[in-house]
Amino acid sequence: MALRLRGIDVITAQQDRSDTLSDDLLLQRASSLGRILISQDDDLLREATLLQRQGTEFAGVIYGHQRLVSIGQMVEDLTLIATATTASEWLSRIAYLPL
Numbered sequence: 001m002a003l004r005l006r007g008i009d010v011i012t013a014q015q016d017r018s019d020t021l022s023d024d025l026l027l028q029r030a031s032s033l034g035r036i037l038i039s040q041d042d043d044l045l046r047e048a049t050l051l052q053r054q055g056t057e058f059a060g061v062i063y064g065h066q067r068l069v070s071i072g073q074m075v076e077d078l079t080l081i082a083t084a085t086t087a088s089e090w091l092s093r094i095a096y097l098p099l
Contacts, residue, residue, distance in 0.1 A: 002075045008082045011035065023047040031059040036090045038062045038078065048094050060090030064097035073098050 003010045011033075013019035018029045023044045030037045036059055037044065048061040062081065064074050077099045 002071075003078060003082070006075075006079050008079060027051065027058045027061075031057070034059060034087050036060040036062060036087060038064075038074075040064055040066050045094070052092055052094060057092050059087065060093045060095075062095045062097060069097045 001010060001012075013021075013026065016029070016033075018026055021029060023041070024047055026044065027037065027047060037048075039045065039061060040063070045061065045063045048058060048063075051058050062078070064077075069077075074097055077097050080099065081095075
């Protein structure tokens with residue numbers, strides 16, 4: 001994975017064995033690990049938006065629509081985010097790529 005080659009600490013849902021969880025449980029799992037979710041899934045974005053509106057805390061979501069951002073641009077933007085921010089700054093936030 002390109003982010004790992006840049007020294008960014010990442011884990012996939014498959015590696016965590018949480019890839020079969022529903023979106024709400026996946027957000028809970030990421031939050032319990034203190035990890036921001038990166039997704040191109042519209043349903044996960046809707047779930048995060050609902051949590052935000054309810055005032056429910058979650059670890060944060062970075063969303064990139066498949067047709068609006070290339071993989072290369074995602075890697076660049078995510079590298080910038082990972083090196084310039086901390087996980088605590090993302091608490092209950094949703095960001096859209098490209099930056």
